Amino acid sequence: MGTTTVEPGAATPGPKTNRIGLTVMDYKGGKTTLCAGCGHNAISERIIESMYEMGVQPELLIKPSGIGCSSKTPAYFMSRSHSFNAVHGRMPSVATGAMLANRKLVCIGVSGDGDTASIGIGQFVHLMRRNLPIIYIIEDNGVYGLTKGQFSATADLGSKLKSGVLNDLPPIDTCALAIQLGATLVGRSFSGDKRQLGAMLKAAIAHKGTVMLDVVSPCVTFNDHEGSTKSYKYVKEHEETLQDVSFVPHFEDIDVEYDPGTTTEVTMHDGSRLRLRKLEEDYDPTDKIRAITRLTEAHDKGEVLTGVFYVNPEAPNFIDMLNVVDQPLATLPDSMTRPGKEVLDAVMEELR
Amino acid sequence: MATTDVVPRESTGGPGHKRIVNDMSIQVATVNGSGSQSSNTVLLRSIFQMGVPVSGKNMFPSNIAGLPTWYTIRANKNGYIGRKKEIDFLVAMNPETAVEDTMSLAPGAAVLYDEPLALHKLRDDLIFYSVPYDKLVAAVCPEAKLRKLVKNMVYVGVVASLLTVEMAEVEKAIRKQFATKMKAANLNLAAAQAGFDYAKANLQKRGAFYIERMNATAGKIIIDGNSAAALGCMFAGCTVVTWYPITPSSSLVETMIEYMKEYRIGPDGKATFAIVQAEDELAAIGMVIGAGWAGARSMTATAGPGISLMSEFAGLAYYVEVPGVIWDIQRVGPSTGLPTRTSQGDILSTAFLSHGDTKNIMLFPCSVTECFSMAPEAFNLAEQFQTLVFVMSDLDLGMNNWMSDPFEYPTTPINRGKVLSKEDLDRLGGFARYKDVDGDGIGYRTLPGTIHPAAAYFSRGSGHNEKAQYSERADDFENNMERLNRKFETARSFVPRPEITKGNNAKIGIIGYGTSHWGITESRDQLRDEYHLETDYLRLRAYPFTREVHEFVEQHDRIYLVEQNRDAQMLTLLKLDLKPELTTRLRSIAHITGLPLDARSITDELTSMEGK
Ligand SMILES: Cc1ncc(C[n+]2csc(CCOP(=O)(O)OP(=O)(O)O)c2C)c(N)n1
């Protein structure tokens, strides 16, 4: 598709490559073992496309995840990137450690609604506060897929399990939480919305800070029935879209006119532009309070609200705040990590 | 020598009585938060500067201010720096505990008390000295607000005078203590001097205890184990530190922050390290593992409750094979237990920390020197064996001041283990992460960020084959677990060897580790001098146990394993390792009171088990 099409040479039309000379095959993963039709598979596809289109060097990407069907998916995209399928609910700490070790890495952390909003809520909360450079994706199906369909903490009030059990607790809105806690690019999308999810992922790649994307991703096996609020049918019927999201990468010289009255343009850290054509007139994605109010209204109205809820490309990220050297800590030479003998001598002298 | 030599009771005092030189323990009873820590340190240092071997142990409450706290200084010409049970000289500053403290002394001990406490009425078999602290303090400290803080320095002067510590050394120690605060130094010095002068003019020395100048501390340093560990980690090339505050480990990281800020800033003014206070110990260990996986030398420091929380992650690190160093500054459990008291109670739980067949490498430092030297060893082992290494210190070692020779600059190079670079991959074409290429059970790994199409592999806590691919096959699982076991066996010949001290034709062997060492060495002398009992001694320095440990058990009829827990944890661990017929040789001397293990308790129990 679009952005990276290179005019094929006259005689030998080789495979299409992206701006760093890789083909889309270089971004593929292993064969999925998830159920056919599982929303998570579509998200993996979008990740592959957006990484390819943005020309991310696969070896610079890491893919930590927690435990769950969703957390398995790093096996199904980008085999040329290191993965770490960690423990349930604790991917944020592993991701944080890895980013401390090597600030040059790009990190996409994959989690589920169970992995995030129940067992992992503690680490999730603190990850959001730190504004660590990471793309945090919740593949949100409202249930624990891998343990066979129990309710998760994002299940809506009144939604129904296959067995007929009703959920009588209110959901945690991970987007509202992320905004309130300090994440700097927050949105919700739907696994079935190629265009919107693709654009949001590309913006996420361009962002230097914590990106939190809650992607509604139906579980066809345990939560796609009548009475579910995370089914394909329910989302299609109740989706409200805040904006028409599009993305212009920094390496593309496209200058499409837009009307500042109807479109908000956000310049990302790397010079890329995130364009949000308003579908709701007065929505301002830099206003936290407005965002949280709107999300609360959506719950009250039973809407599945999607779009970019909040963005702030300027906020300092965690790695910058730590004032660490520019080179990765992981591979600093010994001469920089072991002070000389004169330092030990001086310390010993003080202790005499 | 016998620590129980009784001072002749004297009602008259006067010269000519027995002299006990450079062998005593002084206990200072105060209230926590009253600034007594500086006074205690000054007294300790003054004796140290007189050339007399000395140690200080702080017994403090789990509380911020207002509860009783005791500081014990032991001076001993033979260099015994473990805890001594008996108190020879009590400084009773805390009205709340003064009576009980006085009543618990052995006859002949001395008591220095604040005049209004009138402790002399309690007993007639002790030596009493009273000092009007408030009067003395008022004279040297015009500012009423500060009096409470400098009052404690008065006793330092009095004690110095009574035990013949030179005032010049006290002054030197005060100047060092308040190095950057001239005004405070002068004020404290005036207080100490007032105490010293008062004692000279008004108190008649009657006890038998004297400090005399000797030359056993020249060139030595005083430091606590946590600071020593912090320094060790800095010189080990540690780059990522994560932590969650918990006594008695917090000061390790807090001191490390200070050292790193001073000595680990790169030429561009930026840090060559990252230190992060995590939200809990689950996150602390998760970050250590993430960082270790991505190639940093990462560590955390904690205590028992934190170790328990880290359990699930420890198994992940074992199985995924990720390096990291964890300092466990052990305190008394179960649960919150006695958070400000010492123990060796995490041995078994740490050896097997996590579910499944997890086994972890542990190191056991016994001294501040080893806190320093085992740090680079721990990091090297962690990266060589791609696993967590637990350094099992304790509160006694970590938070108390110890005398030591200056640390030696590490001579062993930093060893990053089997890490393949891009060039290696160019040469090899690819690799299998969990394949035992070298027969030592250790595979090769790559770091994220290595720009080579064959660099990546998939780390997972679920079953995997040599190529790190998901596998539920029985043979893959078994082979992998066997290889991990092979790796652990390889570690036996790489971990620090035990230290063995031979007696004279001894049939009895003592095995100990960590801070139990200090009680054991003193006890062995007591056994020889008082009971003519010869012992050999092996000090464990690591788990897995090395060959020498097995040999030591084979060479002795009876083995006493001395440790500071209830359930003989190290003995239990050793039993699992020994040939069944050897296990009957093991006997346990396991004590846990929260106080550092003293020699007399070991001697008494060992002799009674020997039928002496
Ligand atoms: C400590 C721990 N507790 C429980 C489990 C069992 N478990 C595995 S996956 C899972 C829920 C996953 O739900 P979610 O994150 O929503 O992923 P999904 O399968 O729905 O994509 C649970 C409870 C576990 N692996 N570890």
Ligand code: SF4
């Ligand atoms: S159980 Fe549900 S979440 Fe898991 S793979 Fe199947 S459809 Fe997806």
Ligand SMILES: [Mg+2]
């Ligand atoms: Mg789920």
